[in-house]
Amino acid sequence: MISKNFDSLFKAASSVRKLAHVPYSNFKVGAAFLTEDNKIITGCNVENAAYPQSQCAEATAIGNMISNGSQKILEIVVIGSGDLLCSPCGGCRQRIREFASLDTKIHMCNENGHMKTSTLEDLLPDSFGPENL
Ligand code: THU
Numbered sequence: 001m002i003s004k005n006f007d008s009l010f011k012a013a014s015s016v017r018k019l020a021h022v023p024y025s026n027f028k029v030g031a032a033f034l035t036e037d038n039k040i041i042t043g044c045n046v047e048n049a050a051y052p053q054s055q056c057a058e059a060t061a062i063g064n065m066i067s068n069g070s071q072k073i074l075e076i077v078v079i080g081s082g083d084l085l086c087s088p089c090g091g092c093r094q095r096i097r098e099f100a101s102l103d104t105k106i107h108m109c110n111e112n113g114h115m116k117t118s119t120l121e122d123l124l125p126d127s128f129g130p131e132n133l
Contacts, residue, residue, distance in 0.1 A: 002114050005034050006107060009077035014111070016042035017079050020057070023047060027081045029057035033065055036072035041065040058092035062099065073100040079109045085116055093124040102127075 009032040017030025022045060029045045043060030058078065065073070073096065080086020087108050088096060096104070102121035109115055121127075 002107060002117065003075065003105065005075055006077065006114070008040060009034060009075065009107070010079070010109060010113070012040045012042050013077045013079045013109070016044045017057070017111075018044075020044035021046045024049075024051065024054075029081070029086065030079045031057040031061040032077045033061055033073045034075040035065060035070040036074055037070050039065075039068065039070055041068060041070065056089060056092050058088050059095055062095055065099070071099060073104055075104065076100070076106045077109060078106065079111065081111070083110060086110065087116075087118070087123065093120070094127070096120060097124055097127050097129050 013030040013032035017028050020028035022028050024047050031043050033041045035041060041061055041064050043057050043064050045057045046060060047054040078086060078088060085108055100120050104120045105117050106120060107114055107117045
């Protein structure tokens, strides 16, 4: 067992991933967060004809989480497309840093299942966060 919550997070990320708006990359991503108040919050990537205005799945999930009144992420599943590891991009690592702990687990998956688990600290060492200000 990867973790107690992995299966429900994977299912939630998999459903939202199907809704991704990706006419340009055709690369669907779904993210699911377990929050401290025990909700599962999801998001998919949303691309735009003006490419830089596109939004990653993790950023969508963060917006949804804050809009739903939760602020703390305990565990994350990200499901990308294809066979290579889809890890959160650099910008999303920093976005997650705002709302997670350094030991928060990020389970990186493809459509078929789990590929790798890292902590936020593994992905973003020596990071800058809210305590710095
Ligand atoms: N993408 C995400 O949604 N999350 C990531 O962490 C990696 C990249 C999206 C952005 C874009 O819509 C597509 O994947 C291809 O880069």
